[in-house]
Amino acid sequence: MHPLLPSLAAAALYAGATLYQGLRLARRERPKMSLLALLVVVALFFHGASLFMQLHASPGLTLDFFNASSLIAYSVIVLTLLACMRIPVENLLLIFLPLGCLTVLLAQFLPSGTQNPVDEAPGILVHILLSITAYGLLTMAVFQSLLLLLQDHQLKHKHPSGLIRNFPPLQTMESLLFGFLWAGWVLLSLSLISGWLFVENLFAQHLAHKTILSCFAWVVFAVLLWGRHQLGWRGHKAIRWTLAGFCLLMLAYFGSKLVREFILHV
Incomplete structure (x- = not known):
């Protein structure tokens, strides 16, 4: 399977979750965490699938600039979502979801520099x-x-x-x-x-x-x-x-x- 489809799916879901949360906050309403979490979890599933294929495109880990950016954005979103279960940090998602959208697209479409597999x-x-x-x-x-x-x-x-x-x-x-x-x-x-x-x-x-x-x-x-x-x-x-x-x-x-x-x- 090519990473293009999961990359596009992840980007679309991140954008949709950002739009939903932003519109709710603009109306001074709290987003429904169950719906927001569902959108983010599904986005993370596709983002993870895309990352796995890109990181293992050759023997060893292909951890070039854009793959590393995408991986760190992925980890940030996962950590924030887990933190939301215990502490009120859901507003951070409004920053990190667009970051996830951007990095997953950059990792997919921009050529990487020279990088020896890890x-x-x-x-x-x-x-x-x-x-x-x-x-x-x-x-x-x-x-x-x-x-x-x-x-x-x-x-x-x-x-x-x-x-x-x-x-x-x-x-x-x-x-x-x-x-x-x-x-x-x-x-x-x-x-x-x-x-x-x-x-x-x-x-x-x-x-x-x-x-x-x-x-x-x-x-x-x-x-x-x-x-x-x-x-x-x-x-x-x-x-x-x-x-x-x-x-x-x-x-x-x-x-x-x-x-x-x-x-x-x-």
Whole structure:
């Protein structure tokens, strides 16, 4: 089976779920979570089928720039949907569903750069899984921080929009942000440890910048969490540190892939 059909089906369902949720929020109504979840689950099924075929297009994992983007978007949506079962983060789907739609289409239609297949040894797969889950949780954290910033700004200026009116209180939003940060930082720590254990040489030429920037990102998130615990950091300071750590992490992964695959062609 060709990945085109599941890719198009996933994109259409993501777009439909986004439209449904957006229209409900525009009317200041909460979307029916059962219907929204059904649309997202079916979209994830097709997205997963498309990803599986694209990742296994050759021996080993074809984890090029667009496939990696699609895989991380997939993991972010899965994590957000699971989180919705326990905590009020369904508004994040309004951001992540269009991201899923875009990345599944890019992975299908844009040519990939040069990328050697990734070894499918169990240790390497554990490292990849931990890395992608950490990226997913920290992506949720950064968008949560941006929503927190928007909510704080609108409440201070006393003109909250329909979307903001559906948000939990500021204190709850901030607690959710640090919950995502703690979980993401722990998984990032495990990812770095698994890299040391299973990757033959983390400081090889094609991995050195990724490793160094990931370690810098780890330090930034560690300082932020320490500052929260010891100094009570919150608000704009917490948001700035979150964004700084996220930028380093994304530059480590996607920046290196972009340069290697589309500029250096190695």
